Amino acid sequence: MSAPKSSPAAKDMSWVLDPLLDLPxxxxxxxxxxxxxxQGHDPFLDGDxxxxxxxxxxxxxxAARAVARELSGEAGVRLRQVVIDADCGFVFAIPAGENTVLAVFTEPKVxxxxxxxxMQIQVATLGTKVMNTQARDSGNPA
Structure with missing residues (x-):
């Protein structure tokens, strides 16, 4: 078990995951x-x-945004959710504030x-107040 890691400039947001980790x-x-x-992860997930x-x-x-844009023919597509269905379980990912994503891995029977x-409740409750990440500076002058 390793402690949650985050980038040096980022605040540790692991605490926002607690209500989700309590779900069956x-x-x-x-x-x-x-x-x-x-930005944060549960304490049972290895840091690497x-x-x-x-x-x-x-x-x-x-990639999901690009596929949706290509298939819809619309620019500026915003993702609402990405779901991965695998034999070992599900991965759910949703936008969670500015430049931030919330991801959860579950058992197959959930x-x-x-x-x-x-997940939506957590984002609605905390997203705009807590789960925002500054976009990194690419180093290119504007």
Whole structure:
């Protein structure tokens, strides 16, 4: 078991995950920046696994947005949710404030509606106040 990691400039948002981790069937949860930096994760998730998942989730969010944009023909598509259904369980990811994503991994037999409902409650309650991440400066002059 490792302690939650976050980038040096980021505040640790692990505490926002506590209500989700109490739900039946929820195994892990993490908060990440849109560019894949860990903002917080549950204490049972190995730090290296959390970092890897955050990077992959960031890429997946970008790919999902691009697919939706291409198929819909609309620019400026905003994702509401990404769901991965695997034999080992589900991954749910939703936007959670500015430049921030909330992700949860569950057991295969879980009440999907209950989990996503509580994720939405957490975001609605805390998202705009707490779960915001500054976009990183790309180093390019404007």
């Amino acid at each position: 069937g929820v195994v892990h949860a993490l908060v990440l920046s849109a560019d894949g930096l860990i 696994a959390a970092e890897g998942a955050a990077g992959m989730m960031s890429a997946l969010q970008g 009440d999907m509606g209950l989990v996503t409902h509580h």
